[in-house]
Amino acid sequence: MDKTSREYEVCLCCHTTRGEVEDIIRETGVDNLKDLCAAAKIGTKCGGCREDLQMILDDVLGK
Numbered sequence: 001m002d003k004t005s006r007e008y009e010v011c012l013c014c015h016t017t018r019g020e021v022e023d024i025i026r027e028t029g030v031d032n033l034k035d036l037c038a039a040a041k042i043g044t045k046c047g048g049c050r051e052d053l054q055m056i057l058d059d060v061l062g063k
């Protein structure tokens with residue numbers, strides 16, 4: 001699956017899609033990975049999704 005698709009399941013442990021993560025970033029205004037993980041309750045199990053979460057964060061924030 002294309003990582004830029006909103007349907008992309010970014011956190012396999014929590015079954016969270018990219019679209020959900022994008023919405024959480026916009027709704028909560030988080031601007032760093034630690035706060036995003038806490039706000040979305042993701043990235044806290046295996047940690048394998050953190051690189052992708054950072055990418056999504058950068059995309060949404062326009063970095």
Ligand code: FES
Nearest residue numbers: 012013046047049
């Ligand atoms: S894939 Fe997100 S914590 Fe494991």
